[in-house]
Amino acid sequence: MAKKVALLQGNEACAMGAVYAGAKFFGGYPITPSTEVAEVLSKELPKVGGKFIQMEDEIGAMASVIGASLTGAKSITATSGPGVSLKQELIGYACIAEVPCVIINVMRGGPSTGMPTGPGQSDVMQAMWGTHGDHAAIALVPNSCQEIFSETVRAFNLAEKYRMPVQVLFDEIVGHMRERIVFPEPGELEVIDREAPTEGPDTYKPYDATKGQVPPLASFGSGYKFHVTGLNKADDGFPTTKASLVDAEERRQIAKVMDNVADIESNEEYLTEDAEVIIWAYGSTSRSARYAVNELRSQGIKAGLFRPITLWPFPAKRTAQLAVQCKAIVVSEMNLGQMIYEVERVAKGNCVVAGEFRVDGEPINPGQIMKKVKEVI
Amino acid sequence: MAYDYEKSIRPGKLPHIWCPGCGHGIVMKGLIRAMDTCGLDRKNTAIVSGIGCASRLPGYLDACTLHTAHGRAAAFATGVKMAKPEMTVICCGGDGDGTAIGGNHFIHACRRNIDMTYVLMNNFIYGMTGGQFSPCTPTGAKASTTPYGNPDPIFDISKLAIGSGATFVARTTAAHPREIDRLIVQGIQHKGMAVIEVLDDCPTTYGRRNKFRSVVDMMKHLKANAVPIKAAAKMTAEQLEGKFLTGVLFQDTEKPEYCEMYAEVIKKAQGA
Incomplete structure (x- = not known):
């Protein structure tokens, strides 16, 4: 069908x-x-x-x-x-x-x-x-x-x-x-449902780190009675100011993401393998950037595109690798330079990092990016 | 035989944070009795609050409890009730939380007539932050931020609720404990948005700044100025000056309840 x-x-x-x-x-x-x-x-x-x-x-x-x-x-x-x-x-x-x-x-x-x-x-x-x-x-x-x-x-x-x-x-x-x-057929794309707790309501703790970095969340109205608050809390969900508990919870909540970057990260690369200059762009800007890469290649300039699909957590590892491999990274974004800070941070001076920005409500066009690339190489 | 509150309170969570003489405990006991009278299954009861002294109440009760951000109880509760209409939803909180920072959510929950019971403890002050004036602090009264007396006019919470479309609105005081649970019971049993305003006392941050020499003085003040709505009908405007009406101030059983209205939307969308 x-x-x-x-x-x-x-x-x-x-x-x-x-x-x-x-x-x-x-x-x-x-x-x-x-x-x-x-x-x-x-x-x-x-x-x-x-x-x-x-x-x-x-x-x-x-x-x-x-x-x-x-x-x-x-x-x-x-x-x-x-x-x-x-x-x-x-x-x-x-x-x-x-x-x-x-x-x-x-x-x-x-x-x-x-x-x-x-x-x-x-x-x-x-x-x-x-x-x-x-x-x-x-x-x-x-x-x-x-x-x-x-x-x-x-x-x-x-x-x-x-x-x-x-x-x-x-x-x-x-x-x-x-x-x-x-439209994908049902089942064609993975659909993940929330993990339900395995233990019964009497022993359930909504923030029990012994159940893993992401403790299962019960649903209200499913037989579980528990407390939810915006205060720092212990594993049972009730407020605490005990330093060791607050510290452990804060760190777990960040670690559950940062320890699983490989699972969360998603990037697209286009002709980066031999690229001397890499355009680092996302959203609509990345479409202009891809066009620019093709044009630059036709002019003999070895350009490539790195496109984050997961922007946060920041694709630090791959961006750092690219910074070592290429001569320059051009970060192009419709702001006056935001993600470029992260790129500069992880590039650690291993390549030139330049920005091409726009905030006038007009899209960044391929010509604008190409001009910048030619400036930096 | 003494009433058994223990079964409704989470083990190990008392003592509560409230100051000696604070009326919030009286309201909590009233709420416990009311939930019991209504035979609520606490597994299917969500108690939702915002931020402030009164908003700490849900943490003590054995139910599905949700202590949200400042002012947002009614909006969180709306999400809970919409997504799971079979749950009983009770909101509780104070006057600043409910009518200042949360005023917009409060009036719109009233307008929708969504089936929940909002127990609003009006102690005329922001207690937790140390006694700043709220939209319910009487004009002229002293608060930590009105050292020359409060220049602001007040909100009449019950009138606000009625005007916004709530279909059950009642008022009582912390000095009328038996009326508290009676009104909350009626509120829970009412299909639609029920607001129960409980005039409450904060001896620590309001009383001591406003010439109440003791908690007893504050309770006496609440008792002396509460006028049951039936009695008020026989009184002159002059006699009612400075008094507050208590009892069921408004009830409308005709206005459709919000989740029931949305159930009709689902039927239409599904081509029924």
Whole structure:
């Protein structure tokens, strides 16, 4: 049987990916340029017995998502930069309380209201450092409609597997462009469900590290009575200020991500093997970068592309290897230089690191990248 | 025979954090009795709170308890209830948490008429942070941030709830313990958003700044100024000056409940 295909916008693909992953709850608030995610889910979720609610504000949306997830429902919200700013406190709550959820950020220009209908990639550091306190973050940055679909599924998988919030960031260009999507058959993409506790309600502890780096999370209303709080807590979920317990919990919550980078990481490389200059780009910028690589190659310049699909945790190992292998890395992003800090940090001076940026609401075009590459080699 | 509270309290979690003379313990006992009277299965009961002294209440109770971020109880609870409507959802918290930082979530939960019971302990002050004025601190009163007397007008929480669309609104005080559980029982049994405002006392950060010489003085004040709504009907505006009405202030059994409305959405989406 022929596979189902459709011409979908990135935002629509995101919503359909959520349904494929088994999302059963969406809590959101209208914001450009992400609203189509909400619009499609308001139609699709009730069809599968899921729930859609438009909350009174961005913070309430995030709160409802965490509340719903605690009952066992795979939960998602979608917003843009200003909304993510408002959600930050509760993203931290989901980190410390270890509640799986997916946050879609269709990036526009900023800061503040900025350019609501223009693209941007200026929330990438925010995705890591936006909420207060030490924590780990997972953020994915797809660059096509098909990949938005599959990365949204993977975001749910990672959220459920690592029991934490996972952000999917794509710029407005990818969110609003239309491409042909091939819908995966059920079972074609991996769908991970939350691990249920093996022990009974009487001995269950929601943060019991002896059960592994990611202790299983019981659902409210499934026979388990337990306490969830944003305070630092002991393994039983109740607040503690005991230094050794606080320290161990904080470190475990970061280690559960950083010890599993190999599982979480996803990158694409294009002609990097013999590349003298590597363009380091993600989202829509990476599409221009790929075009630039082809053009540069035709002109005899050995260019390559490194494209992170998992932006956080930062692809430190591979970026460091590339820095040793090539003469220069050109980081191109629709901000005034954010991920370049990380690239510079891990390149450790082994190659030239240069940036090509843009924040005027226009896409970074291949010519702009090519010009920069020619400057640095 | 003395009432057995122990069975509802998590072992090892007492003593509580509340100061001697604080009314929150009275409210907690009322809530325990009410949950018992309603025969709630605590495995299927979520108790959700925000941040503040009153919001520490859920941690002591043996149920599915969710201590959220400041002001967000109603929004978290909305997610819980929407996703699992078969659960009983109870919110609790204070006046600052519920009506200042959480005011938007509070009024919108009322507007939706989602089936939950919000026990709002109004002690007229931010207690946990040391006694700053809240939207419920009486005008002219002293708080740590109103050294010259509070210039702000107050929120009438019960009126706010009624105006926002809650379908069961009641008020009592910490000095009326038997009415607390009676009203919470009615709130739990009511299908829709129930708000039970309990006027409470904070001797530590409110009483001592406002000429209440003792906890007993504060309790006497609550008792002396509480007027049951039926009695108020026979009183003049002059007589009611400075008093607060208690009992069931409003009930509407006609307005549809939110999760039931959404169940209809699901039916439509599924082509029924």
